[in-house]
Amino acid sequence: MDISISLPPGIDALQKHEQLFDALITSLAKIEEELGQALSYADDLAQATTRHLLEAGGKRVRPIVAVLSSMLADENVSSGQVSEPSSDIRKAAVSMELTHLATLYHDDVMDEADQRRGVTAAHQQWSNSIAILAGDLIFARASMELTDLGARAVKEHSRTFEKLVMGQLWETMGPKATDDPLDHYLRVIDGKTASLLSTSALLGALLANGTEEIIQTAAAYGANVGMAFQLADDIIDVTSTSETSGKVRGTDLKERVPTLPILLLRQEAADGDQEAKRVLELVDGPLDTEEQVDAAVTAVANHSVIDTAWKMTTQWSDQAIAALNGLIDSPVKTALIEFAQYVVSRDA
Numbered sequence: 173m174d175i176s177i178s179l180p181p182g183i184d185a186l187q188k189h190e191q192l193f194d195a196l197i198t199s200l201a202k203i204e205e206e207l208g209q210a211l212s213y214a215d216d217l218a219q220a221t222t223r224h225l226l227e228a229g230g231k232r233v234r235p236i237v238a239v240l241s242s243m244l245a246d247e248n249v250s251s252g253q254v255s256e257p258s259s260d261i262r263k264a265a266v267s268m269e270l271t272h273l274a275t276l277y278h279d280d281v282m283d284e285a286d287q288r289r290g291v292t293a294a295h296q297q298w299s300n301s302i303a304i305l306a307g308d309l310i311f312a313r314a315s316m317e318l319t320d321l322g323a324r325a326v327k328e329h330s331r332t333f334e335k336l337v338m339g340q341l342w343e344t345m346g347p348k349a350t351d352d353p354l355d356h357y358l359r360v361i362d363g364k365t366a367s368l369l370s371t372s373a374l375l376g377a378l379l380a381n382g383t384e385e386i387i388q389t390a391a392a393y394g395a396n397v398g399m400a401f402q403l404a405d406d407i408i409d410v411t412s413t414s415e416t417s418g419k420v421r422g423t424d425l426k427e428r429v430p431t432l433p434i435l436l437l438r439q440e441a442a443d444g445d446q447e448a449k450r451v452l453e454l455v456d457g458p459l460d461t462e463e464q465v466d467a468a469v470t471a472v473a474n475h476s477v478i479d480t481a482w483k484m485t486t487q488w489s490d491q492a493i494a495a496l497n498g499l500i501d502s503p504v505k506t507a508l509i510e511f512a513q514y515v516v517s518r519d520a
């Protein structure tokens with residue numbers, strides 16, 4: 173299968189742990205094959221639509237987190253001479269990536285996004301209905317992957333899927349009058365992103381026969397790294413170029429999604445900051461033309477709330493690292509720490 177996955181640059185730091193790095197890369201290559209096998213359909217349209225975004229690449233963050241977390245439960249973890257993760261662990265990783273992939277199809281319909289993973293969004297290439305159905309097909313295969321992995325794996329996945337949908341529902345509905353907008357936003361992120369990263373880590377440790385302590389440590393790490401990951405994504409929406417992110421800059425702004433930079437601007441404007449008020453006039457004004465979106469995005473990107481937003485985001489990455497405190501030192505632990513650091517230092 174011809175796939176252009178772009179593993180996060182943070183993974184390079186692992187190369188110094190040669191055996192661990194080899195086990196990770198070998199697993200990821202097998203997972204890639206298995207993703208292709210999981211999305212094989214006799215029907216031409218099902219085949220073309222479901223593989224459209226799979227073959228467009230992506231960073232494979234959820235499989236990486238699942239595989240690394242599984243290694244935490246390896247009896248040779250302290251030496252770094254870990255075994256290659258089992259086929260069950262890879263199945264969980266495939267299921268997590270497919271679940272993520274399914275949500276991307278639906279998300280792009282809801283956001284009316286033009287691009288995803290550097291290619292035309294599926295609903296633009298086909299139609300809203302076809303893109304939604306493609307997401308449903310992928311989700312069915314994500315569930316299928318779990319059937320041999322035991323009741324807990326199936327339960328964790330179902331619970332997570334509900335959280336994903338609730339997160340998206342809350343985002344769609346917006347905060348109630350009694351809700352604090354920042355609390356609401358963090359609850360949305362916990363549901364729509366952190367839950368899947370947390371479950372990826374949990375399943376990795378569970379299927380490697382980790383103790384309950386290791387399983388819960390992995391889940392806490394995944395949840396915090398997931399929060400940091402989405403907060404970073406939302407900042408990058410206004411600071412990146414489409415060339416680096418594969419998406420169109422300012423999508424959230426255009427869709428009027430109040431992400432962290434905008435919520436911070438509203439707080440500062442309410443406190444009387446004139447510059448924040450000026451930027452908000454652009455953000456809240458018409459965003460119908462490319463020029464209007466560009467002016468608003470640039471104004472937000474140049475405001476000091478971006479620094480504040482990165483500082484807040486780093487707190488979740490620090491919490492992810494702190495979750496690992498109880499574990500013995502090992503190259504795997506170092507890799508997870510480096511990955512949490514990468515999440516808040518990326519620009520795409």
Ligand code: GRG
Nearest residue numbers: 230231233274275278279307336337340364365
């Ligand atoms: C019924 C299947 C179904 C879903 C409905 C739409 C939805 C529920 C949830 C949306 C969840 C969502 C899209 C969250 C955003 C997740 C996110 C951070 C996406 C970007 O992830 P990356 O950067 O993307 O890992 P790549 O392309 O690298 O995989």
